């Protein structure tokens with residue numbers, strides 16, 4: 256048996272793999288016959304907004320890492336390097352679209368309007384994720400790898416049955432966006448999500464941030480073909496986009512989400528990017544990967560390239576960049592103070608929300624605990 | 639005395655000893671190679687045995703267990719790691735329906751001598767999906783053996799027995815014990831499956847524990863010794879086979895039984911143990927049996943709350959005091 260060598264490499268070679276790119280790492284705008292039309296409405300103001308989103312996402316991240324180092328958070332999963340993939344895709348969403356994130360989607364949370372301090376509550380361990388998924392159509396973080404792709408598929412089938420696709424009403428038609436990593440593509444669940452979405456023509460966009468690593472396992476452990484090509488076998492379109500190019504991510508996500516809203520079914524987007532940090536603050540990446548790889552990706556920085564583009568096109572001056580910096584500093588201050596003042600949850604909350612209708616035995620335990628804890632308060636008051 | 643080793647180090651030590659002894663032993667799992675395991679429990683294995691015997695796998699728990707079963711049919715002795723025991727749920731088909739039934743359904747013609755090792759339990763603030771003590775899940779499935787060591791030496795000895803066993807064995811390594819230290823295992827140390835160990839002798843109450851709750855039990859026993867209550871602590875070490883004999887023998891001396899489990903009260907292994915005692919040793923008892931187990935709720939993230947869910951030495955001591963006075 257011979258193996259077609261063109262399809263035996265996970266990253267793919269330049270010759271056989273198409274990568275949608277609209278901004279080079281140096282910040283030069285590359286024209287694209289098709290994808291230019293998807294972002295031709297983007298004004299200089301909106302470019303500045305994207306830059307702001309990228310900067311704020313990065314700042315949320317660096318502040319959270321600092322808080323973890325100071326012992327204020329138990330853990331943090333850094334998004335460093337993946338800002339463009341997250342901001343570009345999230346800014347393609349409409350309010351009625353629904354998002355199913357992983358634990359790393361802090362930039363998406365920011366774009367959806369979740370107060371980033373709420374992300375810290377989860378990583379501080381004072382709650383399980385306190386934002387209301389319905390408020391911003393942003394589900395809680397999923398930590399068990401791949402499960403959210405099935406949640407998203409089922410949700411999309413619900414949207415479909417609500418008749419909220421293909422009506423042509425831009426305020427009604429909705430899509431579902433599922434985030435996951437390169438490693439997650441090895442889960443049976445994710446492949447089953449592809450099958451279900453495909454055969455049901457569900458309005459879901461599978462957005463894979465291929466950051467080249469799944470903890471210590473490199474991409475080659477998960478696949479022999481570029482990931483976006485898998486979509487073909489499941490019967491829907493797939494493409495690879497430069498995940499460090501916010502404009503390209505915006506363009507391809509807009510197209511895929513609109514396809515879903517129009518009732519044309521699912522798509523797979525592989526955002527080719529890089530996890531610049533360790534897997535989480537508990538991980539030491541030097542055990543398994545080389546610094547040289549990091550260096551080559553540093554040259555493709557997603558924030559710097561937008562800055563270079565804006566400077567080149569005279570869309571922003573130093574005052575603008577300073578302004579964003581000051582705003583990021585303010586956000587960081589908000590995160591620090593809110594995080595440090597988060598109260599420990601009350602002990603009796605361990606029984607909350609386990610059931611809608613709490614069984615009597617559990618309710619009795621909760622009441623007993625409350626009485627027991629109250630007895631200390633009474634003692635104190637008596638003294 | 640030789641230097642102490644950590645429970646964490648004992649994991650790799652136990653596996654390495656068997657891999658040196660038997661070339662058919664292979665390891666597979668997520669991040670077990672170059673990274674040495676996310677809990678650093680497989681450090682050194684890749685270097686010593688190479689990628690032919692230490693397989694870094696894609697993130698697919700079903701494939702890890704399903705393929706381990708297939709590999710075991712060829713005569714290999716796979717040692718499969720499921721990173722967090724919570725994710726046994728991701729590969730439940732293979733654990734519940736395939737691995738434990740293949741020998742039975744082939745009339746004894748196909749055996750699958752494999753081990754599934756997994757980091758179990760809470761106390762580290764990892765939240766609802768990374769902290770559960772799920773030894774009771776596996777306990778519901780006839781055909782699987784279960785070991786859950788509490789010390790580094792037992793870990794080495796039970797790992798040896800598990801790998802040498804022709805029956806499939808699930809070994810629960812406790813996350814909360816990884817940093818704990820103990821005496822190293824002597825050379826060729828094997829702890830036969832199904833042998834409980836009396837780790838502290840006493841005459842008033844028998845306290846049965848497993849894995850992390852052994853520490854809880856010893857702490858409670860030490861506290862009560864100061865109050866003149868003499869507690870015998872038994873470390874079950876395995877759930878299948880379950881060493882009821884050692885428990886009954888202890889009850890002949892103490893006539894009082896307390897069981898301390900980390901899994902939830904509802905459906906916990908202690909339920910089976912105490913029903914066996916009720917069946918076979920009711921006449922030995924002078925007081926009601928007491929089970930101390932986790933509350934029937936998901937594990938919270940907050941450390942302060944986790945302590946409210948998982949049994950503590952204080953809670954166990956309170957129960958024993960009440961029972962001793964019965």
Ligand SMILES: Cc1ncc(C[n+]2csc(CCOP(=O)(O)OP(=O)(O)O)c2C)c(N)n1
Nearest residue numbers: 398399400436437438439468469470697725
């Ligand atoms: C079912 C399951 N198996 C294993 C893990 C442990 N784990 C957490 S993150 C991770 C790697 C995920 O890699 P990828 O999908 O590429 O996402 P990334 O972390 O790179 O964003 C693993 C194996 C888990 N959370 N869930």
Ligand SMILES: [Mg+2]
Nearest residue numbers: 436437468469
């Ligand atoms: Mg990844």
